[in-house]
Amino acid sequence: MDFFIRDLNHTEADGLIYPLFQDDSEENICGCVKSQVDKLKKAGKFKGEAGELFYTVKEVEDGFQYTLLLGLGKKEALSSETIRLAYAKALKKVKELKLNNVLVKMFESNEVCIKRRVKAIYEGMILANYKFDKYLSEKKESSIKEVFIKGIKEEDKVKAEEALGEAKVLASAVIEARELVNEPANFLDPKELAKRAKNIGKEYGFQVEVHEKDKIEELGMHSFMEVAKGSSRDPRLIVMRYFGDEANKEDILGLVGKGLTYDSGGYSIKPTDGMVTMKSDMGGAAAVIGAMASIAKMKLKINVVAVVAACENMISGKAYKPGDIISSMAGKTIEVLNTDAEGRLTLIDAVHYAIEKEKASKVVDVATLTGAVLVALGNTTTGVVTNNNDFYKELEKASELSGEKVWQLPAFDEYKKLIKSDIADLKNIGGRNAGTITAGLFIGEFVQNKPWLHLDIAGTAWSESEKEYLSKGGTGAGVRILYYLAKEKSCKESCNK
Known part of the structure; x- marks a missing residue:
């Protein structure tokens, strides 16, 4: 599974992982998911709690496209470990849905800097993808091949690339x-x-x-x-x-x-x-x-x-x-x-x-x-x-x-x-x-x-x-x-x- 920092459109990937906080204000939620989030919150089906997952699917010309809403909990309680755990759960759902590539939308945080955010996302997803299958005669290959992180500010991209390199070594x-x-x-x-x-x-x-x-x-x-x-x-x-x-x-x-x-x-x-x-x-x-x-x-x-x-x-x-x-x-x-x-x-x-x-x-x-x-x-x-x-x-x-x-x-x-x-x-x-x-x-x-x-x-x-x-x-x-x-x-x- 390869990771890239790259701004792509949602339509260029099989799925989008969209992070949400419990206390997100409406203006901070992108139009592509806003109506979904409003309906889900009113129905009590998605609150944005840490590790909470909800996905929707729509049919497109050459298959299906998924949107995974991922809860990160309350903004002030965010930590690197919260991020690792949440994105690990998201990766398992991506594998379950047999997606080949996904976009991960970056989020803003005053509690966790950009370098630690990138590292935690990578570590959570890569380590969740590991399985010891060396001695199995029939191995189940993971469907997911590429993950793209999008939405990183231009002035933060060098730091993000450095963080990604360190995360790869550590994982x-x-x-x-x-x-x-x-x-x-x-x-x-x-x-x-x-x-x-x-x-x-x-x-x-x-x-x-x-x-x-x-x-x-x-x-x-x-x-x-x-x-x-x-x-x-x-x-x-x-x-x-x-x-x-x-x-x-x-x-x-x-x-x-x-x-x-x-x-x-x-x-x-x-x-x-x-x-x-x-x-x-x-x-x-x-x-x-x-x-x-x-x-x-x-x-x-x-x-x-x-x-x-x-x-x-x-x-x-x-x-x-x-x-x-x-x-x-x-x-x-x-x-x-x-x-x-x-x-x-x-x-x-x-x-x-x-x-x-x-x-x-x-x-x-x-x-x-x-x-x-x-x-x-x-x-x-x-x-x-x-x-x-x-x-x-x-x-x-x-x-x-x-x-x-x-x-x-x-x-x-x-x-x-x-x-x-x-x-x-x-x-x-x-x-x-x-x-x-x-x-x-x-x-x-x-x-x-x-x-x-x-x-x-x-x-x-x-x-x-x-x-x-x-x-x-x-x-x-x-x-x-x-x-x-x-x-x-x-x-x-x-x-x-």
Whole structure:
């Protein structure tokens, strides 16, 4: 599906998507739909509420022509996310009607600038058009081929084109992440994940270095290797680098993604239902790979290093066991109480590596880490644990721009006591209570007081059903918020609304 900024007549396309606010005055409504809108509003069939849709059709010489009225809610409540969600719904209706091309009429807003409007429309429609059908023998091709955005003021067209270019890069990076998460584990093992990271690096413009088992052991990544050794498929340490600010080489943002390409739970084995979607346990890795792709392609003025400790958590005679005491790259010892709390064991070595070897000055780790975060926040919000409130405020700004919701969880010292062991420095679970918090704080023990954010995307990285612009399966959660976190650090937006 291609997007263009071009002023065409309604008659030159199969359909027109016409946006309307609840509080639109009559003079702001174009004559081509005014009579329809008046009648619908009087009949109570269309109010202009956010995401509301109504379409009409008329016969023309060579077929039919559709007009889709799209509600955007109240003007003062408009946000980028409102736009994304509304236009995602419109795209699904366009596909249902089997239209080949549509016009999207631009609207005015004092709340959301032209760049963010264009980006949100594109992201909503492109991401809603995604479907993972790689392994279907009969694929259903989407009917929609072209989308034209019309009605942009002449003085805004350069900004709009720039925004469209950025949106294309960002949506493409999200789709790369979705593709990785959706791949079954028999096709995407640690070796294949490393290969794909290299290919994405070549395409988008960042460096990728891959370390194999011998090097991982040489580095002393004991905790990572304990998780990995139960599988017949060897682990990989994937290191991605992008240096866009050579003048400030000491300022490096470290991104660390959980890379469990499959998690059986180990000897603390999961039930079958819990294992079916465990190909998605590398959602954090997919997020940082996608973020690196977008950051590099947009040539942001920032230095970023991303690290993924990729492995499988399996059962064998070599696998680690509940009751074991293991070491870590940082030298701290850990009492293993549950082998299904494995992600944090791989992450601590990856975080330590990012700080010690790659000299990261700030760290963000992203992981499908705990079922507890779903209990606390459901599927809509990513839980966050941090040691730095200023850093969290930067994440909140990125959340506002990306539409990815976050919520800060407490990190009081009382919670840290729950992961102290009597026979080792730490234990890998803190008990039933506060599971998301103690899992995050376990990783926090290895950040060396660097500004740090832990994002638990266990609830947001996977969707059991199709929702607006989220397809069923991998969602690509984390890509856009990490991109905007990096962008906000690298420069001030020319449009902050």
